[in-house]
Amino acid sequence: MTSLHYTLIALGVGLVVAMFIYNLYQERRSRKQAERIFGFRQGDLPTDRADTGMRIPEPAVADEISLTDAYLHEHPADPRIEPRIDLSDDEAADDGWDSVPRIEPQIEEHDTRPVMSSPKPVYPEPGEPAPEPVVPQRGELEPESFLDGGIEYIARFRYKQPVALVFATLQDNLRRISKPIRLVGQREDGSWEPVLAHANRAYQTVELSLLLADRSGPASEVQVDTFCRRLYEFAAEHGGAVSCQDKHAALERARVLDSFCAEVDMLIGLNVISASGLDFSSQAIHELAGRSGLVQSADGSYGLRDGEGRLMFTLAIHNELLDPSEGDEQGTQSLSLLFDVPRVAQGLFAFDRMANLGFELAQRLGGQLVDDGGRPVSRESLIKDRKHLEMIYTRMEHHGIPAGGERALRLFA
DSSP states (O other): OOHHHHHHHHHHHHHHHHHHHHHHHHHHHHHHHHHHHHSOOGGGSOOOHHHHTOOOOOOOOTTOOOTHHHHHHHOTTOTTSOOOOOOOTTTTTTSSOTTSOOOOOEEEEOOOOOOOOOOOOOOOOTTSOOOOOOOOOOOSSOOSSSOOTTTEEEEEEEEEEEEEOOOHHHHHHHHTTSSOEEEEEEOTTSOEEEOOTTOOOEEEEEEEEEESEETTEEOOHHHHHHHHHHHHHHHHHHOOEEEEOOHHHHHHHHHHHHHHHHHHOOEEEEEEEESSSOOEEHHHHHHHHHHTTOEEOTTSOEEEEOTTSOEEEEEEEOSOOOOGGGTOOOEESEEEEEEEGGGOTTHHHHHHHHHHHHHHHHHHHTEEEEETTSOBOOHHHHHHHHHHHHHHHHHHHHTTOOTTSHHHHHHTO
């Protein structure tokens, strides 16, 4: 090695030592600065979360910014308390609205214990008394309106006196959560009505709800958190005291509710196929459907409705849209009878009507009745399906979600 090599090695070692000393100096300087600002030393910080009993706040939604973040940063001692946003009278002194009563936004959190446990299948034996109904429980904040705290997450705006506000922007923001929402307001006479986006009516109390589950799945933590943040931001701008049900209890209710709905969510299908390969007559289909009380819709399908106009089951014609009223004798080789189990009141009656129509169509058209798997259907096999269907309806009744009722129609939309 030459003297140049030794010189370069010495310079490299010296540079490393210099950087090490500089880093020690910067670390010591930063520690002293932190002690001077925050008033504690590193050894004073708790290192064992289990021993301190501290609850670490959950991370905020990445794409959401609200006034609540600043509050939580300033009050870390009790993360369970939602931010209280107060608009001081000093700030409003020069706004030109001294004659208007000042309504300060406040946020109240109602915590509850976990309210639901995972439902277990309920199959009562013949002759045994049916168990008591298991109605989904609610959070501590009970709705005062016709909103359903059993399947919805409830929040409330309260004002000291009736205030006329436009909720169009808030409604648009809440609909972006991709879960059904409802807003209802209490009039001065005490009655409740849906809040129209641009009505600008005076309400003293407004209640809002987020559906906890639907066929797309349960409400997520992000959706519930975003729902609350939108309300806090609206209160910061327009005033009012905001009260919400406990978020963690609501998420548990959403999970349990979705799990139960997935177990009873069924679509029963019966198909009539051509046994000979010949097409069915559209005129014959139209006459048989009409004789059974089905009415044709604009898309060519038929539907049977009950006395209140609620759909019981449908008859769909595949491949072609046929219009027998114009003498169209073109045919089709496949028909489908569809029955949405949780959405049909008096489901057993509807199932019997659909099965009888299926056998009649197969007999009159020279076809064969099969299930969705292509297996032939007999009356004996449908008896087993009917018993299983009866147990599903019993479970829905016990869980406070009767088939075809308001709850079922919202959960299985």
